[in-house]
Amino acid sequence: MLDPEEVRKDFPILTREVNGRRLVYFDNAATTQKPLQVINAISNYYMYHNANVHRGFHTLSQEASQMYEEAHEKVAKFINAYSWREVVFCSNTTEALNIVAYGWGLWNLREGDEIVLTVMDHHSSMLPWRIIAKLKGARVKYVDITDDGYLRYEQFEELISEKTRVVAFPIASNVLGTINDARRIARLAHRVGAIVVADGAQSVPHIPTDVRELEVDFLAFSGHKMLGPTGIGVLWGRQDLLESMHPFKVGGDTIKDVTLDDIVWHDLPWRFEAGTPNIAEGIGLGVAVEYLTRIGMSNVREHEKTLVEYTLKRMRELEDVEYYGPRNPADKTGVIAFNIKGLNHHTVGSALDLFGIAVRTGMHCAHPLHYRLGLKGTVRASYYIYNTLEEIDYFIESLEKIISLKDSLRSKPAKEVCTGT
Structure with a gap:
């Protein structure tokens, strides 16, 4: 079982104090903290192996290339890909999703084709397809949610038709934490020959992921949300689809040969990794994957369920707190979206920062999604492997104090609360 107190020893930042209080880091859906193992791996690369990859026969270049390629293999094993060549490193989930939209959608969609998205989508999953739809004359349709934050699966059946070419959705919501039934959606899409593009930014770091079981065609996720460094993301895709696609960015290392009349693209995954890649970040992601593998993703999942269940139990003690999304911890990741009645969400976040709590x-x-829920914003607490029940108790106590000061806080702009005045 996961012992968060042991895990915390690997994260120096968690010893910090913020505003005179020990840091409580509940902003993991935005980015996670980095363990010493990842930090040291990046430093080690720069101190002893720094060189460009795939560019030279000298020792440093060969070492760097091997370390970088091994990181692809580690990620492939982590998500149970068929081959490491299906794993494309890019800068983040956003770029990964754009690679699919511009590399597949721009070349394959035609006027009158349809794209099915959801109101739950992160902008990074929604906006590329909306732009491609405008360029190609395609139509975008949206699947709605229930009032308690679940996708309306019956609408997938209504909206997916013979005209549907793309179905894109998040495996887990970054706001509500709702875990969606990827396989169910994928089978509906494949029934009409549509491709399935899954946003895994909020799922891969938190629940066991097997791309073969998901039955999706593409999966995108970010390294920095799963203990890795910023600047590194992953696009996994079915090999036949990746081989049929045009590179989104082109240049160095994307080709085997170029003449004035022709281009021979490189093998997978290099044709999609233009220019000098984020080598150190890729190596760091490989170490982060090893770290999570040692802990066990099933243990990560169970730990978050425990934290969510306890949080919801404690939040029910607070009359002025409104919580959004599924009530069943089994249906969501470690994300809690809420508001305090009568207080602006930014004011609440700024006040929590005074207690050393980052949300x-x-x-x-x-x-x-917020407009669908009739909200102008929310406070989001999001958990990971180093968070504890004791931190949640402190979080609830801090919310109680904020509620008790609601009248005075309501009169202060969020900016003033943030400065402590």
């Missing part, structure tokens, strides 16, 4: 406030790059 996210706003619309979380999911404006349509």
